[in-house]
Amino acid sequence: MSELFADYRRVTMPLSREDARSLRAGDMVLLDGEITITAGLPTHHRILKCVEDGIDPPIPLQGQSLLHLGSYSQDKPDGGLEVLYMNPTTSTRFNPLMPRLIRHFGLTAVGGKGGLDAGCREAMAEVGCVYFSFLGGGAPLHSAAITAVKEVAWNDLVAHYRLVRLAVNGLGPVTVGIDAHGNSLFETLSQQAQDRMPEILAQMGRERVG
Amino acid sequence: MTFLGKESLSAMPITQEAVKTLSAQLYDWSLRRVPDDTKDALRRARATETHEGAQRVLEIMLGSALRAEQTDRFVCSDAGVPVFRVTLGANARWEGDLKAAIVEGFDELVGRIQPPLLKHVTNPLTNERGYKGKDMPLVTWEVESGVDWIEIACQPKALGSGRWAQAETFSFPSLADIEAYVMKAVMQAGSQHCPPVIIGVGIGGSFDVAAKIASKATYRAIGSVNPEPVLAAMEERLLHAVNATGFGPMGTGGDTTALAVHVDYSAGHGYTPVAICFNCWINRRTRARIHADGTVERME
Numbered sequence: 001m002s003e004l005f006a007d008y009r010r011v012t013m014p015l016s017r018e019d020a021r022s023l024r025a026g027d028m029v030l031l032d033g034e035i036t037i038t039a040g041l042p043t044h045h046r047i048l049k050c051v052e053d054g055i056d057p058p059i060p061l062q063g064q065s066l067l068h069l070g071s072y073s074q075d076k077p078d079g080g081l082e083v084l085y086m087n088p089t090t091s092t093r094f095n096p097l098m099p100r101l102i103r104h105f106g107l108t109a110v111g112g113k114g115g116l117d118a119g120c121r122e123a124m125a126e127v128g129c130v131y132f133s134f135l136g137g138g139a140p141l142h143s144a145a146i147t148a149v150k151e152v153a154w155n156d157l158v159a160h161y162r163l164v165r166l167a168v169n170g171l172g173p174v175t176v177g178i179d180a181h182g183n184s185l186f187e188t189l190s191q192q193a194q195d196r197m198p199e200i201l202a203q204m205g206r207e208r209v210g
Numbered sequence: 211m212t213f214l215g216k217e218s219l220s221a222m223p224i225t226q227e228a229v230k231t232l233s234a235q236l237y238d239w240s241l242r243r244v245p246d247d248t249k250d251a252l253r254r255a256r257a258t259e260t261h262e263g264a265q266r267v268l269e270i271m272l273g274s275a276l277r278a279e280q281t282d283r284f285v286c287s288d289a290g291v292p293v294f295r296v297t298l299g300a301n302a303r304w305e306g307d308l309k310a311a312i313v314e315g316f317d318e319l320v321g322r323i324q325p326p327l328l329k330h331v332t333n334p335l336t337n338e339r340g341y342k343g344k345d346m347p348l349v350t351w352e353v354e355s356g357v358d359w360i361e362i363a364c365q366p367k368a369l370g371s372g373r374w375a376q377a378e379t380f381s382f383p384s385l386a387d388i389e390a391y392v393m394k395a396v397m398q399a400g401s402q403h404c405p406p407v408i409i410g411v412g413i414g415g416s417f418d419v420a421a422k423i424a425s426k427a428t429y430r431a432i433g434s435v436n437p438e439p440v441l442a443a444m445e446e447r448l449l450h451a452v453n454a455t456g457f458g459p460m461g462t463g464g465d466t467t468a469l470a471v472h473v474d475y476s477a478g479h480g481y482t483p484v485a486i487c488f489n490c491w492i493n494r495r496t497r498a499r500i501h502a503d504g505t506v507e508r509m510e
């Protein structure tokens with residue numbers, strides 16, 4: 001697959017503030033380096049509890065990425081972990097929690113699928129953070145890009161809810177859905193669809209008669 | 211059509227074991243392969259897309275589908291929960307407990323499937339997740355006159371492909387009212403259900419019937435023509451309308467937000483429920499029949 005995606009820009013994770021600001025909504029890139037992921041709502045609550053208690057989460061998040069990706073890993077005979085699959089989950093359900101996490105940890109990248117709302121977009125523009133849209137149904141591609149499982153925390157949670165740090169090579173391509181300059185494809189497209197709706201409905205009316 | 215094997219040539223009853231095995235296989239198969247009609251539709255969309263980013267996203271989708279087949283891995287790690295539609299031929303003969311067969315089939319699959327399934331079965335009262343739960347797998351039972359087979363169809367449902375379904379009840383709605391409501395649901399789903407989607411619409415009947423026929427409509431093959439001319443025209447209108455919204459593949463912009471809109475109806479009273487549901491681009495969907503002689507025929 002990597003040959004197929006040879007013409008995409010590659011960025012190193014955790015994303016530097018500079019790289020984050022260099023990306024524009026609609027850009028498509030491949031990710032190399034280290035990412036932190038979870039697909040769990042309870043996980044987000046635990047991270048927020050850490051923030052409230054003034055302690056560090058088990059995997060440090062300062063200046064890191066926090067991506068809404070769920071994974072399933074299995075013990076390898078040599079003692080390591082092998083990720084059998086990984087895929088994004090719908091980010092919008094974390095809307096109320098993300099602005100605080102983005103600001104507190106100064107995250108440089110968040111992501112998943114479906115986007116985040118205006119409150120998150122504002123927090124992202126403040127700190128210099130982007131949202132990566134991953135392909136849902138992209139498990140075979142996403143999983144193949146994982147080179148190592150670096151750390152797994154909160155093992156009492158179901159597999160995809162755990163906080164996991166992974167090394168990746170050529171993860172994606174992902175689309176910059178929200179950039180660090182206040183542009184969100186999700187908001188723009190939703191507004192555009194709303195603006196188009198009167199004409200769409202009128203057109204259906206004409207077709208119904210004709 | 212593939213014939214998977216003959217267990218018996220005599221008109222023996224269809225067994226509990228056969229239903230157990232096949233229902234588990236259908237779930238397993240659905241996770242590893244994007245149906246051919248769906249891949250074809252994605253290729254056609256890639257050819258007609260005017261939005262460059264969308265062409266690329268469609269290309270990546272086809273790449274993912276291909277790689278899943280080559281590596282025998284899941285297309286999406288959110289394997290969802292098992293959802294079946296079982297059609298019992300009115301002349302079919304069977305022995306044993308077919309309801310238990312489907313529960314047992316899923317239990318056994320959980321124990322052996324590679325890669326393993328995540329715990330997605332959720333108790334809605336506590337949000338606890340596991341592999342078992344009340345009424346799980348979710349099964350819709352139907353009876354069809356004049357045939358002696360049992361057909362099982364499987365369409366696992368996960369958050370993105372399940373969450374955006376909705377229904378509303380109108381009184382004596384016009385077609386314009388119904389279509390406007392479909393567009394409202396499309397707007398609410400927006401970018402979040404892994405488009406391009408397959409949309410099922412059920413009109414009329416009672417509340418439960420509308421939902422049932424909407425769901426059934428999503429199983430229809432892409433490109434098949436609705437035999438009811440009013441609905442065939444409605445499907446075409448709605449497909450153009452949905453794609454004019456511009457949400458595009460993965461909701462990041464483009465001309466392809468839906469691959470198909472399938473509509474069905476039932477007569478009702480005049481209070482008219484309208485139900486809408488979605489299947490995401492991977493369109494997990496498998497179907498097979500067990501014939502009276504024990505032959506298993508895989509349809510997709």
Ligand code: SF4
Nearest residue numbers: 136137286370404490
């Ligand atoms: S909507 Fe479909 S493709 Fe997207 S994450 Fe859910 S199951 Fe996977």
